[in-house]
Amino acid sequence: MNKNALKGNGDSRKSFKSFCIIGDPVSHSLSPLIHNSAFSSLNLNYSYIAFRVPQTELEESVYSLKKADIAGFNVTLPHKVNVINFIDDLSIEAQKAGAVNTVNNENGKLIGYNTDIHGLIAPLEKRQIDFDGIEILILGAGGSCRAALVALSEKTGIKKINIVNRDQKKLDKIISMGKELGLNCIPLNYDNNNVLKEVSLNSKIIINATSIGLNNELSPLKSNFMSEGAFVFDIVYRPVFTNLLNNAKDAGCNLIFGYEMLLHQAKKSFEIWTGLQGPLDVMEKSLFGIFGEPK
Ligand SMILES: NC(=O)c1ccc[n+]([C@@H]2O[C@H](COP(=O)([O-])OP(=O)(O)OC[C@H]3O[C@@H](n4cnc5c(N)ncnc54)[C@H](OP(=O)(O)O)[C@@H]3O)[C@@H](O)[C@H]2O)c1
Incomplete structure (x- = not known):
């Protein structure tokens, strides 16, 4: 330069x-x-x-x-x-x-x-979500997941945050970080589809904090993995409608777009x-x- x-x-x-x-x-x-x-x-x-x-x-x-x-x-x-x-x-x-x-x-x-921390929480706050007693599912354990955990640690009453990631070491690290922030973070196995489906169906908020979708990849969360009325946030912003958001739309969920972050x-x-x-x-x-x- x-x-x-x-x-x-x-x-x-x-x-x-x-x-x-x-x-x-x-x-x-x-x-x-x-x-x-x-x-x-x-x-x-x-x-x-x-x-x-x-x-x-x-x-x-x-x-x-x-x-x-x-x-x-x-x-x-x-x-x-x-x-x-x-x-x-x-x-x-x-x-x-x-x-x-x-x-x-x-x-x-x-x-x-x-400011990714604010970028993550502002679209959730805009929808006036009640965090008390809810379960949250986060896909990914990279930088955006870290920002999400810091943002969520400011909210009281969250029951559980389930986190799923490919790389087990990174997952373990982020679980420790979440615990240090006072959050009840639980690691999930990527390969166990039945557990992922059950956890996902119980989640009021689902956040994709991976790059899955950037190249039109299919999300591991199909539409029958999501409950009607849940808030599904894909931080990938291009394409605007990722496979995850299309599945969430089919399931009757509230969509939160990556461009909002x-x-x-x-x-x-x-x-x-x-x-x-x-x-x-x-x-x-x-x-x-x-x-x-x-x-
Ligand atoms: N909307 C916004 O303002 C905004 C802001 C920041 C980032 N983003 C987007 O968010 C995405 C993640 O950003 P980041 O900063 O968190 O990146 P990062 O720190 O590199 O983390 C990437 C995460 O994605 C996972 N991942 C990547 N490819 C995968 C695949 N094919 N299958 C399963 N997991 C996969 C990685 O899993 P492993 O640990 O197993 O590798 C890791 O958990 C990027 O696409 C970025 O463009 C958007």
């Missing part, structure tokens, strides 16, 4: 600020679209671009961004955990999740936040960077320009 690429342009652009996203791959990212439309709707002289940063170049890239006095940046796969080694401090939520997706330059210090995490990042209310409607409109509004 050119170290001077992000520097401001002298006095005439005093209020100019630069933001970016780093990841690999990153060319598919919708964050530049979302943030640039939010900036221009509020007449902010800010710009946001995407940089592909391979794993081996993470340290020097973060150093370059800091040196160029970047105002803030987002971090996506595969850097959400490793970036912690190269920034100055973490918010309490980012510490709990052990992952960062937003960095803010605060007087020359790079401070890491995790994308928008809410972006809104929170925007607010950390600017101190202004994030214009969710503008951000949503920019996304629907790409996706079309789901019907």
Whole structure:
């Protein structure tokens, strides 16, 4: 990355600020679209671009961004955990999740936040779900599952969170993390379809926190695995209707789309960077320009 690429342009652009996203791959990212439309709707002289940063170049890239006095940046796969080694401090939520997706330059210090946590919980809160006494099923034990557990640990009364994952070691780790957060987390075996079906049918909230669906893969949860009225959240946002959400629709469930998380995490990042209310409607409109509004 050119170290001077992000520097401001002298006095005439005093209020100019630069933001970016780093990841690999990153060319598919919708964050530049979302943030640039939010900036221009509020007449902010800010710009946001995407940089592909391979794993081996993470340290020097973060150093370059800091040196160029970047105002803030987002971090996506595969850097959400490793970036912690190269920034100055973490918010309490980012510490709990052990992952960062937003960095803010605060007087020359790079401070890491995790706005995926807000992105996950905001769509559930919008639906005014009563968490008391409910069972939740989460597929996956990666970064998004961690963010989900931190978010859910703020809710009282959850009876049980069942977590299923391919990699057993990662599953064990996330179960320990959930327990440390005060949640009653239970590991599930992926291969036992009967148990998965029973647990899934008892779940008021089902969250897909894996990448299953990104390439139109079939979900392990068929429509007869879900109870009518359950809330089914697929954090995969492209395609908008994944196989899981189509199955959930057939089962009469309430659908929560991955793009909702994308928008809410972006809104929170925007607010950390600017101190202004994030214009969710503008951000949503920019996304629907790409996706079309789901019907
Ligand atoms: N909507 C949003 O704003 C948003 C935000 C963040 C991420 N996402 C999406 O969410 C997905 C997960 O992100 P992440 O950050 O949690 O990734 P991550 O840390 O890499 O974790 C990926 C998870 O998916 C599982 N997985 C991947 N392929 C699988 C397969 N074929 N069968 C079963 N399990 C599979 C992995 O299981 P193993 O441990 O067994 O490998 C792991 O649990 C990505 O697709 C990402 O694009 C969306």
